Amino acid sequence: MPAEEKSKMEEVKGTTISRRQFFKEAGAISAAVAAAAASSVIAPEEAEAKTTFAEFFQNNYRLMTDEEKKEAIARLEKRYSEEFAKKVTVDGAPAMQDVLFGYALNIQKCIGCRRCVHACVKENNQSRHDTEIQWIRVLRMEKGNFTVEDMDKGYPNSPNESFGIQVGGNAYKNAGVALEGQHYYQPERVPEKDAFYFPVQCMQCEKPPCVKVCPVRTTYRDPDGIVVIDYNWCIGCRMCMGACPYWARRFDWGDPHLPAEEMNPKTHYLGNRPRMRGVVEKCTFCLQRTRKGRYTACVEVCPVGARTFGNLLDPASEVRKILDRKKVFRLKADMNTYPKFFYFID
Amino acid sequence: MKSKIDFVLDFFSYALKGGAKYYTWLGILSLFIIPWAYGSYQQMVAKGLIVAGFTDQISWAVYEGNFVFLVGVAAAAVTVVFPYYVYNYKTLKNVVLIGEMLAITAVLMVMLFIIYHMGRPDRLWHLTPIIGIFSWPNSMLTWDVIVLNGYLVLNIICGFYNMYKRYTGQPLNEKFYMTFVYISIVWALTIHTVTAFLMNTMATRPMWFHSLMPLKFLSTAFAAGPALIIVALVTIRKNTKLEIPDEAINLLSQIVVWFLGIALFLLLSEVVTELYPSTEHSFQLKYAMFGMFGLSKMVPWSWASYLAMIGSFVLLLIPGVRKNYTVLPIICVSLFIGIWIDKGYALVISGMIPSPLGEFSEYTPTWIEIFIVAGNWAIGVMIFTILAKGAIGVMLGDVIHPGAAGKEVAHH
Numbered sequence A: 001m002p003a004e005e006k007s008k009m010e011e012v013k014g015t016t017i018s019r020r021q022f023f024k025e026a027g028a029i030s031a032a033v034a035a036a037a038a039s040s041v042i043a044p045e046e047a048e049a050k051t052t053f054a055e056f057f058q059n060n061y062r063l064m065t066d067e068e069k070k071e072a073i074a075r076l077e078k079r080y081s082e083e084f085a086k087k088v089t090v091d092g093a094p095a096m097q098d099v100l101f102g103y104a105l106n107i108q109k110c111i112g113c114r115r116c117v118h119a120c121v122k123e124n125n126q127s128r129h130d131t132e133i134q135w136i137r138v139l140r141m142e143k144g145n146f147t148v149e150d151m152d153k154g155y156p157n158s159p160n161e162s163f164g165i166q167v168g169g170n171a172y173k174n175a176g177v178a179l180e181g182q183h184y185y186q187p188e189r190v191p192e193k194d195a196f197y198f199p200v201q202c203m204q205c206e207k208p209p210c211v212k213v214c215p216v217r218t219t220y221r222d223p224d225g226i227v228v229i230d231y232n233w234c235i236g237c238r239m240c241m242g243a244c245p246y247w248a249r250r251f252d253w254g255d256p257h258l259p260a261e262e263m264n265p266k267t268h269y270l271g272n273r274p275r276m277r278g279v280v281e282k283c284t285f286c287l288q289r290t291r292k293g294r295y296t297a298c299v300e301v302c303p304v305g306a307r308t309f310g311n312l313l314d315p316a317s318e319v320r321k322i323l324d325r326k327k328v329f330r331l332k333a334d335m336n337t338y339p340k341f342f343y344f345i346d
Numbered sequence B: 001m002k003s004k005i006d007f008v009l010d011f012f013s014y015a016l017k018g019g020a021k022y023y024t025w026l027g028i029l030s031l032f033i034i035p036w037a038y039g040s041y042q043q044m045v046a047k048g049l050i051v052a053g054f055t056d057q058i059s060w061a062v063y064e065g066n067f068v069f070l071v072g073v074a075a076a077a078v079t080v081v082f083p084y085y086v087y088n089y090k091t092l093k094n095v096v097l098i099g100e101m102l103a104i105t106a107v108l109m110v111m112l113f114i115i116y117h118m119g120r121p122d123r124l125w126h127l128t129p130i131i132g133i134f135s136w137p138n139s140m141l142t143w144d145v146i147v148l149n150g151y152l153v154l155n156i157i158c159g160f161y162n163m164y165k166r167y168t169g170q171p172l173n174e175k176f177y178m179t180f181v182y183i184s185i186v187w188a189l190t191i192h193t194v195t196a197f198l199m200n201t202m203a204t205r206p207m208w209f210h211s212l213m214p215l216k217f218l219s220t221a222f223a224a225g226p227a228l229i230i231v232a233l234v235t236i237r238k239n240t241k242l243e244i245p246d247e248a249i250n251l252l253s254q255i256v257v258w259f260l261g262i263a264l265f266l267l268l269s270e271v272v273t274e275l276y277p278s279t280e281h282s283f284q285l286k287y288a289m290f291g292m293f294g295l296s297k298m299v300p301w302s303w304a305s306y307l308a309m310i311g312s313f314v315l316l317l318i319p320g321v322r323k324n325y326t327v328l329p330i331i332c333v334s335l336f337i338g339i340w341i342d343k344g345y346a347l348v349i350s351g352m353i354p355s356p357l358g359e360f361s362e363y364t365p366t367w368i369e370i371f372i373v374a375g376n377w378a379i380g381v382m383i384f385t386i387l388a389k390g391a392i393g394v395m396l397g398d399v400i401h402p403g404a405a406g407k408e409v410a411h412h
Helices: A003-013 A019-029 A031-039 A045-056 A066-084 A115-123 A209-213 A239-243 A297-301 A318-325 B002-015 B020-031 B033-046 B062-075 B078-085 B096-117 B121-127 B140-168 B174-200 B213-239 B246-275 B280-290 B299-316 B327-350 B367-396
Strands: A089-091 A101-106 A137-142 A195-200 A219-221 A227-229 A266-268 A307-311 A327-329 A341-345
Touching: A045 A066, A066 A089, A101 A318, A115 A137, A115 A297, A209 A219, A209 A239, A297 A307, A307 A318, A318 A341, B002 B140, B002 B367, B020 B033, B020 B367, B033 B367, B062 B096, B062 B140, B062 B174, B062 B213, B062 B327, B062 B367, B078 B096, B078 B174, B078 B213, B078 B246, B096 B121, B096 B140, B096 B213, B096 B367, B140 B174, B140 B367, B174 B213, B213 B246, B213 B327, B213 B367, B246 B280, B246 B299, B246 B327, B280 B299, B280 B327, B299 B327
Parallel strands: A089 A266, A101 A341
Antiparallel strands: A101 A307, A137 A195, A219 A227, A327 A341
């Protein structure tokens, strides 16, 4: 979508009107949107109330019968199709047999371009603004956490101040700490000299602290190893956000803002379907794609091939070959979370 | 049954009646409801939690802090219940009920803050056993739900059963009553312990992740709680006919000094343990105490809190100050505020700075958040005023069943 059109859309929207209201109004302005809206059936108020009522009282997805799952999915498809004025599908594909998904990322190759971040947002229907939600965070790391120029600068200025302890100024650069600036680097071009990049997203831990703390079991591990969330069952207590050592979880503080034109209509119930206000969301290894044998959006978009994805149970898979042959490590191994997201160097 | 309904009616009709001073007080408190209602509408209906100062980095803040702090206030009822029933400390006769009313109020406030904390309060039923999913024993939050609700029920039983028996002039069923009293004594410890566990089991937040937390919680609670009770007692003594002996207040101020001393010792232990090696795991405390990388919004709060706690401790060590009932409430208020800052504000927020990925950012409450917090407190103070007034009526014999007049029954 062209930039000026986008800004116009945002202008119409404001911040106070609901998304549904917005699309009704936007439909009146734009002929194309109006045509699309007309093609989908608009339910009478009563039927809509019934749907909302049924959605409110539905069970946790994990415990639904197949019949209930079908009904819940049909309700959502209807609601989303109206809301976004296009045909939206909600998939309910369960985990595949004999599959355990794993991910490997080559930190030697990553150039910090953040194409993965944006491809993820597009694929997974994150809120675009107020608040902007991104599931992948790329950290810009200074090489070895020091700069050569600073090696001998800083505290103590003179031996009298040292209390008998000699430390170079470099010791006051905190190892491994990414400050705000390093989270939000904006270089002219990447990769930068003297920097490397460290993308972080949900690690799909085998021993996930987030699942343990959830008081309503809305977040749980599916048999293919993906930690999923039933957005309709989440109470928004944010215990999981407090417990996650990788800061992988995001919260919909307000109503998500997802323009209809940018909405990806191919969704999964436990994955990229549009979220609502007040719930937690995070990376699901694009399960709407990967449960159909496709790659995740971030793997597909990576221009340097730093990202690899596959079945950990299949010895011939790329990810297994990497685990067999490369120097592999996991982030914060001391937390004992057993991530299925591996970092490696050649 | 009829006498029970009569009791409730008489209790509340007495509690809601008062002089000009009483209505002025309730009137002032109700003024806070207007901005509170506006804020509640914005958060609960119109826009969601986005109207508050939260971010994905600092996802818990003042609602959670007040919840944690008030659990401590609730637990502190044990500081009057325990000496009275276990050590038979008779001078606390008229204080126990006040303590129980405070506990009931504090738990209700805790629940109010939890509702504001939740992203989806409409889905609270998901947490209800049987109709929802109650992830017990895995989730520490479910333990907290159990202990808090249990404590509320225990205090309602102990407090209102006692008052009902006084109302009807019947003797207490000792076995029934004392069983609940003893359970409530132990239970008071569990509520604050479990609330500490809620936070300190999050291994990825180093400032919370240490085994001193439950003890620190209890010690600060047993300083802040009795401090509040002292303020209430001095006020009650001034404004009602209820007899509250000096010895009752003296005992409470001693309890405050003891636990404040322990709390300060634990704070010192924590500071030395964290700051001496000064690893990355001490950044959160360092941020709270000194600020880091130019971010220092928490620093004045932290030091105000330390100053209030240390200053009150030093002053309260002096017997003459403890027994000066004009100065004592002032010290108690500043101490209460100091501990509120420590637990209700600094601990929760600083524990989230930096984030687990090492990102430093700061937190600023929004006006709506301040309206809501102030309103919740005003509601709490109002509930306590009304409950305490009713309880005083029962203790004075003003609230009494027509058939019970003239009967003299020994009561706890």
